[in-house]
Amino acid sequence: xxxxxxxxxxxxxxxxxxxxxxxxxxxxxxxxxxxxxxxxxxxxxxxxxxxxxxxxxxxxxxxxxxxxxxxxxxxxxxxxxxxxxxxxxxxxxxxxxxxxxxxxxxxxxxxxxxxxxxxxxxxxxxxxxxxxxxxxxxxxxxxxxxxxxxxxxxxxxxxxxxxxxxxxxxxxxxxxxxxxxxxxxxxxxxxxxxxxxxxxxxxxxxxxxxxxxxxxxxxxxxxxxxxxxxxxxxxxxxxxxxxxxxxxxxxxxxxxxxxxxxxxxxxxxxxxxxxxxxxxxxxxxx
Numbered sequence: 177x178x179x180x181x182x183x184x185x186x187x188x189x190x191x192x193x194x195x196x197x198x199x200x201x202x203x204x205x206x207x208x209x210x211x212x213x214x215x216x217x218x219x220x221x222x223x224x225x226x227x228x229x230x231x232x233x234x235x236x237x238x239x240x241x242x243x244x245x246x247x248x249x250x251x252x253x254x255x256x257x258x259x260x261x262x263x264x265x266x267x268x269x270x271x272x273x274x275x276x277x278x279x280x281x282x283x284x285x286x287x288x289x290x291x292x293x294x295x296x297x298x299x300x301x302x303x304x305x306x307x308x309x310x311x312x313x314x315x316x317x318x319x320x321x322x323x324x325x326x327x328x329x330x331x332x333x334x335x336x337x338x339x340x341x342x343x344x345x346x347x348x349x350x351x352x353x354x355x356x357x358x359x360x361x362x363x364x365x366x367x368x369x370x371x372x373x374x375x376x377x378x379x380x381x382x383x384x385x386x387x388x389x390x391x392x393x394x395x396x397x398x399x400x401x402x403x404x405x406x407x408x409x410x411x412x413x414x415x416x417x418x419x420x421x422x423x424x425x426x427x428x429x430x431x432x433x434x435x436x437x438x439x440x441x442x443x444x445x446x447x448x449x450x451x452x453x454x455x456x457x458x459x460x461x462x
Contacts, residue, residue, distance in 0.1 A: 194430055197236045197281025202274060203256065208342050212307065213272050214248075215259045217280065224254035225282075228289025229315035230421055230449050234429050235259065235271065236281030243267040244426040244444075247285065248310040248343075250317035260310040260342060286429035287448050290393075290419065292318050299327040299389045301413070303404045305334045305376050305396025309342050311421045311448075312395045316350075323355060328390075330383050331358040334376030334400065338366045357383055376400055380407045387412030393419045394452075405452055418452035 204216040219225070225233070227247050236242045243265065249258035263269045274280070292315060300319055304312040319326050331350055335341045341360065350358040359379045361372035372379065376396070392408040394401055401420060408418050426444040427435040436443040438458045450458070 195283065195428075197234070197242075197283045200280050200282045202276055202278050202280065205275060207272075208260070208344075209340060211264075212260055212262050212342055214343075215261065215271070215274075216249075216256050217259070217282070218256050219282070220279075222255065224251070225257045225285055226254075227251055227257065227285035227314075229292055229318045230311045231285040231287045231289040231314075232311075232426070232429075232448060233259070233282050233284035233286065234426075235261075235267070236283070237267050237270040237274070238279075238281060240270045241267045242281075242283075242427075244286075244429065246311040246314070246421070246448075248313045250314050250321060252318055252321040260307070260313075262307055284429055286426070286444055288446065290315055290449050292322075293325075295391055296325045297327060297389075298391050299386055300329050301383070301385060301390050301392045301408070302329075302331045303376060303392065303394040303396070303408070304332070305400040305404075306336070306340065307342070308395035308397070308400075308421075309333060312393055313343060313346065315393060320350075320353075320356065328384075328386070329356050330385070331356060332376055332379040332383070333358070333360045334362070334379070334396070335360075336363045338362050338369045338371075359383065375403070377403050377407050380411065385411045385413070387414075391417050391419060395421050409452075415453035415456070416451050420450055420452065420455055421448045422450060422455065422458070423448070 199220045200217040203218055206214045232244050232246045234242050235245050245259045248260045261268050261271050263272045302312050350356050359382050361379055365373050390413050392413045394404045422443050427433045429444045431442040431445040
């Protein structure tokens, strides 16, 4: 995100600080659940975010503070970008009070993201639980927007209750597409729910997986991740093609402060995207 400006005294180009946020305007919002709210933003300068799928940004609510948030939209949808924010602290609760036309500060994008173009031709199995659908959605959109570049696409989504399901319009769209195999489950049904009931691993028996060609992208709460990975491995998908995204309290996003460090690994720089082969050596991360 580094840019330059010219000093009035010398005319020399000076690099902007990586800690200086860019101003972004909220252009749309939707309250998904009492705890999760969706935002679409555009930068005031009209430039795109320029992020890879599954990257994150540091969001500033001026006068309150800063928090790391996963980008939940694909770079194929720029110049706008989207965030899904769970209200869990002072910054995110303040964000929930903001509406269309108000301004946030954005630093980033940060993280390694997922290099999707390096996996052209592969099948994708997405397994997303709860808020894990937010970072997964950025890659799902990318794969679907470049559908001819990738093979079979399977999406498994789980939530505690039907009311906890995020991106419900997307789920309906994916379920209606003949070129995507989408399944949704909830732990506890509500009146009117006609879909699957059970933990997300119960959906594996409903889908066909070619382990020699499949990338498994598994994101969700630690307990879900643990058992979903076991299902993927049991299906024959190797550890090097089981992908996850680690959540840590990332302060600077630059690997300077050390808050996100796990056994010498800086999640903000070397992650948040890891293979299971990598993450199994970082047990406290999950």
